[in-house]
Amino acid sequence: MAMTDAEKAARAAHGLLAAAAPDVGAAAQAWLARLAHERRLSQKTLEAYARDLAVVLLRLKDHLGRVPGLADLSALAPADVRAVLAARRADGVAPRTLVRLLAAARSFARHLEREGQGKVGALAAVRAPKVPKGLPKPVSVAAARALADPATRAGEDREPWVLARDAAVIALLYGAGLRISEALGLTPRAVPEGTDQITVTGKGSKTRMVPLIAPVSAALSEYRALCPMALAPDAPLFRGAKGGPLSPRIVQLTVARMRGALGLSETATPHALRHSFATHLLARGGEIRAIQELLGHASLSTTQVYTEVDTAALMAAYRAAHPRARVAPPAPAQPTGRRA
Template sequence: MTRSAAPVQTIDLDCADEGLALEMTRWLTHLRAERRLSPKTLEAYARDLRQCLAFLCEHWGRRVSLKAFAALEASDVRAFMAMRRADDIGGRSLMRALAGLRSFGRFLEREGKGKVGALSAIRAPKIGKSLPKPIQMAAAKRFADADERAGEDRDPWIWARDAAVMALLYGSGLRISEALGLKHRDVPKPGEGDVIVVTGKGNKTRMVPVLQNVLALIADYTAMCPHPLPPAGPIFVGARGAQLSPRIIQLTMERLRGALGLPDSATPHALRHSFATHLLSRGGDLRAIQELLGHASLSTTQIYTGIDSERLLEVYRTAHPRR
């Protein structure tokens, strides 16, 4: 194994003997020089391993030797993880700690210093789904206002395009990939229809209502667009006429949320989340929202819209025929 030419300074640990401290130093040097991990990741891995060694030192009543660490048992690792969880450490931090310990264990094995089999026997902690916070109704509407970008040095048709896309995300609850995947022929003109057919995950299609004012914004954009928009081609195109990249809309929202004083959580996906949340807050039916979002499972919609158990019980109590 190739080592960095930089001199290695052994990390001094009160809870570990010299041999284990030296191997920890060499492991961090390997991660920095050969794996090129970021300084923050290295710092977190080192901190997690120090915390584990400090725990084991107290748990076993003695300093941790290289031989003792290699003989680590699954129950020891579980006890450490339980201690960390008792300190109110979240699932992501626990997962990172376990990943760091496993990395160190693999390093020791490659170096011929022993096999820490207990680390691979531990299941990674579950992490709750992280969802964007809904954007307030007034702010969500302003994302679809082309006048919000009047000071930018961009062609007006681009303002109109971005406003139409964001109005569609919020007005119909589409994923950004679904909106940008629409063909010109998929979108009716104002007054000629109020439904679009979108292709979602798993190549499944569904019918989604679309507001007339959203169709008007799309019509304004198509009238201004300098590029040809054939019926079978994408309705939303970039500056050179190719299909619009999601990154362009993401960057647009980054600029706008700064102007509107909104947090980093205001993303294109947050507009879809806001669509569902605002419908629900106004008495929308959970099953109907499930269909609109294209979720195969109602439980997915429940998590996605942030519904709590009390809300479900309220729906049950008011809607059950034998109430």
């Protein structure tokens, strides 16, 4: 049975309540319930918000010398917020994490103001740290094909159904562009046998239809034919060795072993295969709006980052191959005087 929004909020707030005064704890649980209801956030995202707010509250406790209540939050000065961020920075936390902590605190502050429980103006007065812009790191076409090829693991001492299972999951990541959570969240009902498209539940519980190319369909059929367990229509399609849902960690370890065998860098992860799906489609002339729909991105700007990856790769190839792109050696110095 699916959890209610209140149950999701209570579960997410479990660790947060220990870091909060009773009035803050109650407000935080209402905040998480609102996020679950209005934004349809997943349980893991709610728990991430709760963890980030708990970190902020614990640092405020150290800074103020007491567990902060709602009145303490309303009385915060920008210097207090900067002290919290500085303490986390001293712990070696990356700027991206600091931005995330500040975003969670600001979201909670907006909830408090909306509910008439106080205004935490200090949060808006503090500028978020600058985050270095990074680009997705796809693998090459040849590497992606090798990772998705069942023959790459042919020599491993594992049961055939396990090898087929892992091959099917990896095929979905590269061949259909799924997130690992989306692939492992599939049920047999969402993947009818012999189908050329599947129903995927993505972030915010939003569903989308994703077409399947023949190799991906074949990998799924192979796994279902070899799987020794009964696959109920609404149970997880992919199973662990003991019959429970397949853990993402197993997929991560599988890809890690394969990249070691293939001599690939540590950036060759399950999520890199999703990046590769988008980048390779774009490089072959794929329309960006179609790629956005396939990936399940709510905003086109999220998908447009792959155009930068493609441009960066193109410029790298240009600089390496074009004769005029290479730096010419300096010309020899010309004599300035006449010979005697």
